[in-house]
Amino acid sequence: MITSAYIHIPFCQQICHYCDFTKFFYNEKLADDYLDALDREMTEAVGKRKQYMKTIFVGGGTPTALNHAQLERLLQTIAASFDVEQCEEYTFEANPGEFDEKKLSLLKYYGVNRISFGVQVFDDTMLEKLGRLHRVQDVYDNLKLFDKYDFQNVSIDLIYGLPDQTVEGFQATLEEAIRLDLPHYSTYSLQIEPKTVFYQRHQKGKLEKPVEEQEAMMYEMLVNKMEKNGTPQYEISNFAKSGYESKHNLTYWDNNYYFGFGSGAHGYLPGKRTVNLRPLPHYIKQVHEQGNAILHEEPITIREQMEEQMFLGLRKAAxxxxxxxxxxxxxxxxxxxxxxxxxxxxxxxxxxxxxxxxxxxxxxxxxxxxxxxxxxxxxxx
Incomplete structure (x- = not known):
């Protein structure tokens, strides 16, 4: 039974230097066309009768890069396919500085109950080096808005092992994050991926990461400080207070089925994994012609399912x-x-x-x- 859905919104106001996800600069007309296709893809897959979903995760890109009318249309599309009132965890990814009260009120009205917040680092100089548009003050301003609209389930993303980042620098970011006393933290060691600005600089010898010993020190510090803060590690990269573990991400780590909608999205359906087309014109065209955007399907044998059960399950502390x-x-x-x-x-x-x-x-x-x-x-x- 499929009880989780991932929905990809590929638009960003700016492309971060490290990001290799499917993403495109925001364009109002292209975003309208994309939402048309996304509506069709979801309707064809799910049918016209609302389905129960335990978890829904809207990621990107940056879903909140959409304008107010587009954001409401997206929320209406999701509500038309899924019973959002019964959804246990309904998450939106967002970047600091891209929220206003109207966007938050829309999320609240349509049943979103969790925010995944792309903070990355509490250092304005480092944020600029990463190609991020926001600054540290935007984080605090948005967190005040979350409180105003009673969003209690907030997760922030942190990246460590950044170019020119010292152990002491990461410690400052980590301690600032812990002072917020949030229920969930997702943390990642920077990976230099092909087709990114960082990759091009790395190839030219203009960018170096901290050495492995320093990254190991950062990770050990992370685990220890989170444990002392009452947000223990429940997965290799994730920490949460009791009851706030990400139910959607546990879908992946428990090797359970999920829909994947949108350009470049991956799905896991009974007996197969699916990958959608990435280029927006091709995604939009195929959805309107065929009702889906599948680039290819990969059958999953029982052997592969068992291997993945071990790989994914061992990521969890349990x-x-x-x-x-x-x-x-x-x-x-x-x-x-x-x-x-x-x-x-x-x-x-x-x-x-x-x-x-x-x-x-x-x-x-x-x-x-x-x-x-x-x-x-x-x-x-």
């Missing part, structure tokens, strides 16, 4: 449930991975706690090494 794994796939983890589990336990990278297999703090430092042990050979099934 780990992977042995009983749930066997119930879902008909195989016991202990039988499939006996040698691998023994090896990883000897390395102190994996531990068992009752029904759960989970990665250790030491294992998180060698995540890729741990995950590759759970690749299956054909003759293992």
């Amino acid at each position: 780990g992977v449930s042995k009983s749930e794994f066997q119930k879902r796939y008909g195989y016991a983890i202990q039988n499939l991975y006996n040698d691998e589990l023994q090896y990883l336990k000897q390395k102190d990278w994996i531990e068992e706690a009752g029904d759960y297999i989970r990665i250790t703090p030491n294992g998180r430092l060698f995540g890729n090494n741990v995950f590759q042990e759970f690749l299956l050979e054909d003759d293992q099934l």
Whole structure:
């Protein structure tokens, strides 16, 4: 059963130097055409009867880059396909400085109950280097608006391992973020991705990240300070107060099904993964001609599903449930991975706690090494 939906809005007022997501400069006419196509895509996939969704996540790009009329139209489109009143977690991504009271009142009226806020760093100089439009004061101004409209479930994004960022610099950002005492924090180590400004600079030798030892120090500091603040780590990159863990992201880490709507969006449906077209003209054209924007579908075998269950589930602090794994796939983890589990336990990278297999703090430092042990050979099934 599919009870989650991701909806991609690819427009931005400015393209950040590190971002490799599907994104385009905001254009009012193009945004109108895109919303037409998005409405058609969702209607064709879901039907005209509203469906229950446990979680809805509207990401980007920057959904709040839309003007007021377009934002309301998007919210109406979502409400036409999904029963937003019964939705447990309805998230909008947003950038500081792009909110006003009218946009917030629209989100509130149409049932949005969670904001994912792209803060990134509490340092105006660093924000400029990242190509961000907002400044630190915009964060505080918007948080006051969130309080005014009673948005209590707010998450902020932080990036560390930035060019020219010191351990002390990240510590200042982290302590500023913790002082806000928010219920959820998502944190990411900067990855220099192809087709970004940072990648071009890196290739020319004009940009360097902190060395691995410094990044490891930043990560260790992050985990320790969040724990002391009462926002413990529940996934490799995410921290939350009890009850505020992201239900939508847990859909991914629990390897459950979800719709993916919009240009470049990925979906996970029974037996297959889907990827949508990225270029906006092609996305819009195909949706109007065929009712979908699928570039390609990839069948997912039972072996691949089990591998992904381990990769994704081990990202969570709780780990992977042995009983749930066997119930879902008909195989016991202990039988499939006996040698691998023994090896990883000897390395102190994996531990068992009752029904759960989970990665250790030491294992998180060698995540890729741990995950590759759970690749299956054909003759293992």
